[in-house]
Ligand SMILES: CC(=O)N[C@H]1[C@@H](OP(=O)(O)OP(=O)(O)OC[C@H]2O[C@@H](n3ccc(=O)[nH]c3=O)[C@H](O)[C@@H]2O)O[C@H](CO)[C@@H](O)[C@@H]1O[C@H](C)C(=O)N[C@@H](C)C(=O)N[C@H](CCC(=O)O)C(=O)O
């Protein structure tokens with residue numbers, strides 16, 4: 001593609017020699033002859049330092065935001081290379097979001113993945129093929145390409161949108177993290193709808209956000225990039241989020257203050273099948289059954305229904321889509337031979353643990369058993385808080401390993417116990433996660449709900465820098481086979 005075509009969206013029309021560009025690279029180790037190398041300032045290093053290396057590998061152009069010394073490539077200075085990468089990537093992949101595919105962005109502290117998959121289920125029930133991009137990966141028809149981040153770097157965002165459009169998707173639903181908005185990973189992307197699920201404390205400190213104010217301001221950016229903002233009217237942060245919005249606003253609520261309101265949430269409870277049912281009024285009258293349990297999933301469903309209603313999805317498709325929805329690793333049921341319920345869930349901090357366990361309590365299990373660990377090399381406060389939440393809400397906690405990374409799993413368990421010991425919750429410790437799961441299955445009683453928290457859709461365990469295969473669906477099947 002001609003350099004002039006890539007630079008046009010940046011408003012650069014002169015001051016360079018036009019040439020054919022083979023690729024766009026932002027990592028010097030992946031620079032190829034004839035590419036444009038974009039220098040990005042990162043958290044660990046500065047891409048400007050690698051401009052020389054990229055030129056040695058044959059880069060024809062260096063896009064930089066401060067002067068760099070290279071002899072074999074032309075240098076083009078721009079005010080912000082992250083924005084430049086996004087605009088150039090969109091052009092490089094044929095501007096997929098300007099005609100080929102309509103993009104829905106979902107932001108919020110919790111519920112992004114679930115709401116994204118619900119929206120896909122609704123759109124597909126209406127006959128619109130839809131791709132999903134988020135924590136689980138880039139998913140077209142269940143074929144999942146892993147992504148480095150929940151919202152990957154802009155080049156990958158536009159590459160995936162092109163892939164989805166080429167595969168015949170009319171829509172892409174993507175999770176848009178606050179970090180991605182801060183880092184301009186979706187800069188210039190025209191969103192048809194932006195959805196806001198909720199806001200609570202998370203992602204503060206280290207390379208993440210400075211404070212809650214900055215966290216919210218980053219999320220707010222989505223609402224000046226979309227035509228319609230579909231927002232949770234019940235969240236105390238919503239009005240502040242919308243202060244500088246430029247979109248049409250559509251509110252959903254479980255407390256009667258929205259354009260679309262949900263009410264009268266009821267639990268669906270059969271062995272192996274938990275779900276929720278609720279009534280919608282306002283712009284639509286319907287009582288959907290949702291194939292995933294939890295009061296918070298009524299919220300997620302209401303967000304997805306509001307979004308898809310705005311896109312013209314008919315009532316019948318809304319009902320059909322929600323009934324059949326399943327989200328990998330989000331309160332996902334696993335078939336077991338006994339009369340108990342075994343669920344996999346991604347809850348890995350206090351907020352999600354609290355909402356998960358309190359909602360499961362409402363299903364009145366004989367016992368609620370929660371198996372969980374906590375990630376190594378992550379803030380310790382998570383461990384104390386998760387321990388406290390499980391101690392308070394589960395009848396029995398089985399404390400085990402999660403991705404211990406470079407820490408000793410026994411040290412992490414000791415931290416979890418600090419929180420646990422603030423409660424009178426019963427617990428056992430089984431550091432080997434496979435053995436802990438086996439214990440739960442061997443000791444399950446009729447009417448129990450057992451939830452394996454923390455892994456969700458992950459299929460590995462990360463120990464001392466190595467990722468070992470660990471798909472809980474496979475592990476459970478192996479344990480059940482060995483017990484036959
Ligand atoms: C802080 C942050 O967001 N970092 C992201 C960033 O990496 P970085 O800033 O550390 O990059 P760096 O190592 O400093 O390198 C800077 C530049 O030099 C280049 N380089 C580097 C070395 C070299 O030899 N040559 C070279 O050209 C790099 O390719 C890069 O362009 O760019 C990478 C590639 O896109 C991301 O994978 C990485 O995400 C890291 C892994 C991360 O943990 N990010 C978190 C904070 C994050 O983004 N989370 C959100 C929210 C998730 C949620 O809601 O749960 C997400 O969307 O995932």
Ligand SMILES: Nc1ncnc2c1ncn2[C@@H]1O[C@H](COP(=O)(O)OP(=O)(O)OP(=O)(O)O)[C@@H](O)[C@H]1O
Nearest residue numbers: 109110111112113114135296345346347352355356
């Ligand atoms: N609306 C919600 N409110 C509170 N908790 C929720 C909500 N939706 C889901 N959860 C809980 O949070 C966990 C993660 O849900 P989900 O993956 O949908 O959210 P996410 O925003 O994508 O999360 P993350 O940013 O951690 O990847 C679920 O497994 C569930 O326990």
